[in-house]
Amino acid sequence: MNTQPSPHFAPPRIDARALLGLYDPADSHEWGAIRAAQLNGGGALAAALLGANLLAAALVAWLLMPVLPAGAVIGWTIMMGIVAIAVSLRRRAGRRRSGHSATVRELRASVMDATALAIVWAIPPLAVGLRGDADSAFGLLMVVAVLMTASALSLAALPLATISFLLILGSAAAIMMGLIAGPTFAAAITVFTALLLIGCFSRARALVIIRASELALAERDDTISLLLREFEDHSADWLWEIDAQRTIVRASPRFAHSVGLDPVTVNGMPFLQVLAGRTWEAGNFTAGLRLLSEKLKGREPFRDLVLAVPVGEEERWWSIAASPRFDESGAFVGFRGVGSDVTEQRASTDKINRMARFDTLTGLPNRLLINEALGRAMGDAEKWSSRCAFMMIDLDRFKAINDTLGHPIGDRLLGRVSERLGQLVTENEMIGRLGGDEFAVVVRDASSLERLEKLARLIIDTLSRPYEIDAHTLFIGASIGIAVGPRDGRTTEMLIRSADLALYRSKDAGGGTFHCYEPQLHVDAEERRVLELALRQALNNNEMHLHYQPVVDARTGALTGFEALLRWTHPQFGAIPPTKFVPLAEETHMIAPIGEWVLRSACAEAARWDDPVRVAVNVSPEQLYNPAFVTVVASALANSGLPAERLELEVTESVFMREGTCAVRVLEKILDMGVRLSLDDFGTGYSSLGYLSRTRFSSIKIDRSFVTQAAGGAPEAVAIIRAVVALAGSLGMATTAEGVETEDEHVMVQQLGCTKVQGYYFGRPLPVAEARTIASRGRRAAA
Structure with a gap:
């Protein structure tokens, strides 16, 4: 009990x-x-x-x-x-x-x-x-x-x-x-x-x-007795007492040991001299010692005052506290206090602070420290009516290296990038890593815009030089967005947002360049945000529909098929061009569900047409990177009843740019179904003959830019069209010229050997009803 x-x-x-x-x-x-x-x-x-x-x-x-x-x-x-x-x-x-x-x-x-x-x-x-x-x-x-x-x-x-x-x-x-x-x-x-x-x-x-x-x-x-004995034996605390002249009158043996002096001789020595150590003669006092002197001079009680104390060749950190003492008559007689050695605690605190403010991979300041530095720079700029700047850096092509060679190589590459950036900074700049492949520069004094732009170009040129890592020669680039405060933002959040918008413009321009913030960027960003919200509801609200542009035989003009083109009509914003919403759909990963809806709708519509009219559907690279897309195509054909040979998928060269993907395997499975494959916009990207020989394309589409230039008499464009036609003929592929709008252009591409043409000269993109009429008319003409 x-x-x-x-x-x-x-x-x-x-x-x-x-x-x-x-x-x-x-x-x-x-x-x-x-x-x-x-x-x-x-x-x-x-x-x-x-x-x-x-x-x-x-x-x-x-x-x-x-x-x-x-x-x-x-x-x-x-x-x-x-x-x-x-x-x-x-x-x-x-x-x-x-x-x-x-x-x-x-x-x-x-x-x-x-x-x-x-x-x-x-x-x-x-x-x-x-x-x-x-x-x-x-x-x-x-x-x-x-x-x-x-x-x-x-x-x-x-x-x-x-x-x-x-x-x-x-x-x-x-x-x-x-x-x-x-x-x-x-x-x-x-x-x-x-x-x-x-x-x-x-x-x-x-x-x-x-x-x-x-x-x-x-x-x-x-x-309690045991604890007190344990404290006396092992505690780092010690006692001290000084008189009105700041001379030590009583000090514990542990205090004397802490300052490296004899317990007998330490009494009678000036307190500040003992704490100053070897710096006493030079007068190079620390800020903590100066503050202690002010407290003693003002006869003020204090606690948790941390100061650096040189002991021999080592620097220790002490935390001291004391209260003034007065005799019975009220006269000041000195101070009595305690102290403790907090060197280890301070080292741990410094390590924690460093871990919290510095990136462990590169050793550069992290997002927290960058934000703090930017806040101080903006405060100084406002105080002195000057300018500061924030530069946001994003590495170009880093993700491809990280994906193909692995994260260890990617991490070492980031280390090399940080080393190069560290060589560029002066006392006026702080460079840090925000995370991933994003870096930032805080420019304290940005009064010279010319100097700011020069630094941006220097960063791009420096980071674009080749890197040698584990027998790999790696090439990356950099895109930079610049915002100047307080002009482009009066808070750190606003300035970072402005730099991010400028960086987005640089990336959108193809990378390898820099842009400064402009107010129009914010307008564009807000418009994009509103457009994205509307796009997420477009399918559910039945705002999407398809138009069909005829594709005809270049020699006879007979209808061979239609290309299904996506259109979006918003009840408030009206008709939104594909050049605006299709890239947005790809960036926000909404292209997959939208592309599936286009494929199913086009197959269902083409099933109403008579043979042999085909329907061509554009496919995004993101759809082909998903192995489940094979099932989507098979389901669309089965549900609509459309024969596989009447479906043609159009892909661009960007599909083959990502290494280690399953896009080629997906295309092979779709081709095995009997679906036809067309290479769109050939010659406008990283054209390669390698994937032309590895993939079973049925036709190559020549971009309208070459047609327009050739019609204007540009010999280079004419030579390119002839070369593509010859290449396609040797590989057993048809060629389709896009953007034919006049009779002269039609005659020209016919003479150059193109087998099919497409453009306003033969028909603009048509609504479903008109496309059905033309398909029926083409069937009667053929009959």
Whole structure:
């Protein structure tokens, strides 16, 4: 049972059985000490017990001598003396044996002593009761009552022994009074005995509680003493005291050891000189020491003042606190304070701060430190009516290297980039890494825009030089967006946003360049944001529809098919050109669901046309990078009933630019279905003959820019068209000239050998109904 005092000093719960010694609780160590205290308490009163018993026995003998035979009285008195002396000796011996702990058996042994003593004391009441002498009975009752009361109060430390004594002697007294005075007196004696029993138990419980509390306090005192000794032995804290002249008058040995001086000689030295160490003569004081001097001069209390203290050749960091001292008359007598060495804590704090503010990969300032530096630069610019700048740098073609060669190479490349950037900065700039392949430059003084643009060009040229990493020669570039504060933003968030918009313009221009922020960029960005929100709901709101542009035979002019062209009409913004929303759909990854809708709608419409009119559908690279696109094409053909050979997918060269993709495998599976494949805008990108030979294209589409230039007499354009036609013919492919708008252009591309033409001369993109009419007309013309 719990014998520990509670934090609120409420009486602890004491198990009555353990108190009486009837069983040994689980926390026997504590109860062993309590039992020892009980035995010691009984042993301390052994002499008093012996005296009380002998005095009471003498009184009883004097009362009973006229009533009982003298021999019997003398014999009882002798027996009482022997038993009382034996009990007293045993209890004193038990006190010496118990020490600081006692067993339950030792506590129970006291019960046998009390029982023997009680039995001897029970003889006179029983003898008087049987004899029926009322006068002697009442006198004997007074002696017994006093003895029982004294035992209940003084011998409560041994509750079970005292209770046994009271029960036996009280029962004998009750029997005596019952025989002489009747049951009423016997009941009174019984009640009296019960009250003594209750009082004895309560007092015994109180004594145990007191002892338990003393044990708990002693244990706590021991714990505190241990902690204090541990603190004295291992603590880095020390004490110091200076007088009104700032001279050390009392310093702990640990203080002297901390400054590397002798504990005797340190007293009497100027406090500031001790802390300044080797810098005292040069007068090169730290900011912390100057602040301490001001506090001492102003007689101000201070705490947690951190300063650098040179100790030998090492620099330590101390945290000190002190309060001014005044004598009884109120005169200033100096300072008394404490200090501690916080060098390790400061090193840990500095490391944590560095980890929080510096990029672990490159060692450059991270986004947090860059934002803090930009905030300070903007504050200075506003204070001095000057300018600062923020440059956001994004690496061109880094993702392709990271994807193809792996992240370890990519990480090492970022390290090389950071090294080159670090060589470009001056005290006027801070370069950091924002994350991924994005870096930033904070320019504190950007009053010269010419110098700012020169730095941007230098960064682009420096980062564009080749890198040699693990036998790989790597080429990347950089795009930069520049924002000048406070012109382009009065807060750090606004200035970063402006630089981001300028960077977006640089990336949109093809990379490898820089742009400065213009207000129109924000307008364009807001328009793009609104357009993106509208585009996400366009399909669900049935705002998308298809137009179909005829494709005809260049020689006969007969209809061969249609190209499905996506159109978007918004109820508020009206018709939105594809050149605006298609790139947005690709960038926001909405092109996949939109492209699937186009494919299914075009197949369903083409199934209404008569053979052999085909439908051509443009496919985004993002759709082909998804292996599930094969299932989409098969599902569109199956649901519409359109034969596979009447579907033609148009792809651009950009599909083959990403290494390690499954685009080619996806195209091969689609071609195996019987679907035709056309290469769109050939000659406008990274034209390669390699993928022309590896992929089964059925036709090549010549971009309208070549048609227009050739019609204007440009010999280069004419030569390109002839070369493409010859190449396609040698590979068994047809050629389609796009953008034919006049008769002269039609004749020209026909003479150059193009097999099919497409353009306004033969028909603009038509709504569904008109396309159906033309398809039916073409069927009748063919018939």
